[in-house]
Amino acid sequence: MNYPSVFKKKPPQFLILVLFLCILAPAASAVGIFSEETTIFTAEEGTYIYAAIDSGNVLICEVYPETDDIPGWSKLFLYKTSGSGLEELSVDNPPDFSHQDIYGNIAVWKTKSEERNWFEGQFDIYAYNLDERKSPERIAEKFNSIDGLTIGQNKIIITGRNSVAETSDYDHGEIFVYNLEDGSLTKHELPGFQSTVAISGKYLVFRDNRYGQMTAMVYLMNLETGEIQQLGDERKGLYSSPDISGDKIVYRFDEDFGSFLKDSAPQQLLMTDISTNETTVIASPGVRIRSSPKIDGDNIVWTDKRSGKYSVWLYNLKEGSEILISVTDEEYGGAADISGDTVIWTDIVDGRDVLKMIKLDLPNTSVTLTETQRTIERDAAETIDQENTTQAADLFSGIPVLAVILGLCLITLKKK
Secondary structure (H helix, E strand, C coil): CCHHHHHCHHHHHHHHHHHHHHHHHHCCCEEEECCCCCEEEECCCCCCCEEEEEEEEEEEEEECCCCCCCCCEEEEEEECCCCCCEEEECCCCCCCCCEEEEEEEEEEEEEEEEEEECCCCCEEEEEECCCCCCCCCCCCCCEEEEEEEEECCCEEEEEECCCCCCCCCEEEEHHHHHHHECCEEEHHHHHHCCCEEEEECCCCEEEEEECCCCCCCCEEEEEECEEEEECCCCCCEEEEEEEEEECCCEEEEEEECHHHHHHCCCEEEEEEECCCCCEEEEECCCCCCCCCCEECCCCEEEEEEECCEEEEEEEEEECCEEEEECCCCCCCCEEEEECCCEEEEEEEECCCCEEEEEEEEECCCCCCCHHHHHHHHHHHHHHHHHHHHHHHHHHHHHHHHHHHHHHHHHHHHHHC
16 A cells, blocks of 8 residues: 555554544543532522623522512522622612623613603613612613613613604614713614624624514624624524624524524524624534523533533633533523633523533633533433433543553554
């Protein structure tokens, strides 16, 4: 057999070495799991959990939906990942449903106005300093509708409408920027309807349906210049659920305009780098990506159903590696979030909503997957697909044999 020049001396040994390294390669990652997953909150029966995390503070909202017979209620909780535990926040105007966020020591949420009026406004926004623990501050503006809410640095961002009386037509939406330092409120009128919103520095990203009710696009806004940029091609599919960290935007793409009517959808997770204007496919599981993806620095988390159950995944941009965080029992996919080395997500245990947390082993502290990560992957495989378990077991059980083969190859090479 004629080998290329690089193979001519000892082709069999060299090829075995290459094969050995190729088999081992997928098991190595610079990001792993540092701790066992922990349940940090268990909801009461019949209630739902919404949570957000930033800088070691986890804001948890527990909601009991209103029915014809029973009035709804909600409660706010704070969990500190540093170890001080869980506490309920005593506030007079708790959140209404799912609109709340946290940045550093400031929590924000939406609630129903005490004096609700369809024309003048039905909802209020409150800001609460977790260090000072004074009464929550109400933004001096009522909103007729609120469809997105987030906070970043000294700005609160709201998508919705502040008054039907002021703008009776429905051919445009409104984005509000509230400055916590001086109390000013800036309004941006845009075509269509805006919802999911996120902020990082001077950049704002949001979902928009200006091309029609059955459409969805992602837009980037520079808050300093007011310039707006569309991400993606509205003719190719649906773009939704954006999040941003620094100059990187993650969002969901679906080429099927009617996928919301189907049980499954071949969705993709995309990332656009603002500095280069390049878009990359982060994940293409070929199934539905249920929760909004979240990004913090080089790490992205989301949930999808590629394995038969909704699972929480993490992708590290520096290493280009994807790892499994957890397999959930959520029928519709648990919502995940990330801040620094901490990932949180919702799950269901014994019929109740729970919030779980896990610590990451980031690149500066680890060069391989930890034993916890291997356990997660092994348990997930056993739960979902016995055949995959057998294949994984064969792979790892073969490593000692390959190590012996490699040793023999090295001895042979040394002798020659």
